[in-house]
Amino acid sequence: MFTIDTHTHIIPKHIPDFTKKFGYGNFIRLDHHQPGRAWMMQGDNRFREIVENCWDPEVRIKDMAEHKADMQVICTIPVMFNYDVKPKDCLEISQFLNDDIAQTVNRYPDKFIGLATVPMQDVDLAVLELERCMKLGFKGVQIGSNVNNINLGEPQFHDFWAAAEKLNAAILVHPWQMMGQEHMTKYWLPWLVGMPAEISRAICSMIFGGIFEKYPNLKVCFAHGGGSFLPTISRIEHGWECRPDLVAIDNEFNPKKYLGKFWVDSHVCDHKMLQYIIDLVGADKVVQGSDYPFPLGEAVPGTLVREAPLSDETKTIIMGTAAKTWLSI
Ligand SMILES: [Zn+2]
Numbered sequence: 001m002f003t004i005d006t007h008t009h010i011i012p013k014h015i016p017d018f019t020k021k022f023g024y025g026n027f028i029r030l031d032h033h034q035p036g037r038a039w040m041m042q043g044d045n046r047f048r049e050i051v052e053n054c055w056d057p058e059v060r061i062k063d064m065a066e067h068k069a070d071m072q073v074i075c076t077i078p079v080m081f082n083y084d085v086k087p088k089d090c091l092e093i094s095q096f097l098n099d100d101i102a103q104t105v106n107r108y109p110d111k112f113i114g115l116a117t118v119p120m121q122d123v124d125l126a127v128l129e130l131e132r133c134m135k136l137g138f139k140g141v142q143i144g145s146n147v148n149n150i151n152l153g154e155p156q157f158h159d160f161w162a163a164a165e166k167l168n169a170a171i172l173v174h175p176w177q178m179m180g181q182e183h184m185t186k187y188w189l190p191w192l193v194g195m196p197a198e199i200s201r202a203i204c205s206m207i208f209g210g211i212f213e214k215y216p217n218l219k220v221c222f223a224h225g226g227g228s229f230l231p232t233i234s235r236i237e238h239g240w241e242c243r244p245d246l247v248a249i250d251n252e253f254n255p256k257k258y259l260g261k262f263w264v265d266s267h268v269c270d271h272k273m274l275q276y277i278i279d280l281v282g283a284d285k286v287v288q289g290s291d292y293p294f295p296l297g298e299a300v301p302g303t304l305v306r307e308a309p310l311s312d313e314t315k316t317i318i319m320g321t322a323a324k325t326w327l328s329i
Contacts, residue, residue: 001316003070004113005301006170006290007223007265010074011040012100013055019043021120022089028079040079049080053293057104063293070320072292073327074101075115075142078084079175083147085121091300094118094129102136113327114138120147123156127163128196139327140170140219145198152202153209155248161215170327171220173202177225191296199227204236204263210251212258219264220325230264230277231288232294261325264291266318267298271308283314289324 011030018027023216026043031113033039036052053059064072076097082090094117101114118126118141130141141164146152152173164171178194199222206212206220222229229236236255240247242305263285268274278286288305291297298304305318 001312002320003068003288003302004073004320004327005064005069005071005290005292006073006221006287006323006326007297008060008072008292009051009054009058009077009266009294010057010101010104011055011077011080012097014118016096018089018093022086023236025085026081027085027093040077042079048173050067051293057108057112060293061108062113069301071111071113073113073115073139073172073323074104075172076101076117077176078142078144080175081120081144081176082118083119083121083144083177087119087125090119090121091125091129095132098129098133098136098138102161105137115140115142115170115328117142120144120157120160123160126160130160130167130169134167134169138169139171139314139329140164142172142174142300143174144174145202146179149179149203151209153205153207155209158214161211161218165215165217168217168219168328171218172223173220174223175199175202194329195224196227199224200229200232203227203229204255207255207258208247208249208251212261213251213253216261219263219328221265221289221292222324223265223267223284223289224237224272224293225266225268225277226264226281230280231273233259233280235254260285263287263322266305267291271304274308275303275310278310278314283317284322284325286318287326288319 015029029041031039031041040047082093086288097320098116105112105114116138118129120126175195175198178190178198181190181194260282261278267289292301
């Protein structure tokens with residue numbers, strides 16, 4: 001079974017001191033405090049400890065062999081999006097990160113597929129960088145679930161969607177800057193409550209903003225099984241039915257019309273939920289995604305799908321075929 005893991009993160013081993021360079025902010029840098037281990041530092045704060053599988057492609061390839069993953073889609077870690085800094089500085093960081101990914105993909109073209117990161121706070125710059133990356137061989141781009149709390153369905157992003165559609169770029173929407181995180185710092189709630197809500201926010205705002213109507217050939221995949229969107233789709237539909245004056249102001253169509261128009265990854269941690277999302281969007285719109293190499297991801301990527309009570313045909317689609325369509329490879 002040919003396997004593509006569509007949701008994995010990577011970071012360069014060495015990152016310039018952008019805080020020093022730009023003279024402001026708390027840009028992420030790495031403190032390699034012992035062999036194979038580094039702290040991601042945000043100013044003086046430890047954001048997260050990572051190990052060498054986060055930056056070393058050869059370590060990843062060994063893991064992939066062990067996990068029976070043929071290829072990984074690699075993209076940056078959302079904390080590196082930097083949508084809240086000066087656009088030209090974000091562009092510079094994005095180019096640095098994208099060039100690192102391009103190098104890895106060029107060295108191991110049969111192992112890795114690249115998704116870029118772009119300065120979404122300036123759509124013109126975002127489009128320029130996306131164009132550059134697609135020329136470098138990237139298959140698409142990863143973006144956040146909101147851009148400085150502006151929702152993805154807003155008109156200011158229309159030119160970005162138009163460019164992505166024209167370039168046939170696959171788009172991975174990843175939760176970040178979780179809503180309300182300042183009010184729920186305990187118990188890892190931004191990750192457990194905020195992330196699924198962020199993805200539902202992204203999908204709802206794109207549907208109700210008419211994005212899938214205006215750009216019908218967009219190839220968008222939402223992380224974490226589409227977050228809380230699919231489990232609450234009937235409530236969302238009910239809202240559209242009972243209060244069209246609030247919900248259907250920019251797009252007249254039932255939100256269920258868009259089931260099957262976008263992809264979701266398989267990282268839902270539960271066989272019944274996996275079956276449920278397959279029933280809603282179709283197996284050909286579910287792609288294996290693990291969130292490797294992070295602890296909230298699948299410890300052994302692909303286990304949920306491999307061990308699910310699904311036919312071999314369905315597993316083959318989710319583990320690889322559906323991703324080939326999404327990525328146009
Ligand atoms: Zn992720």
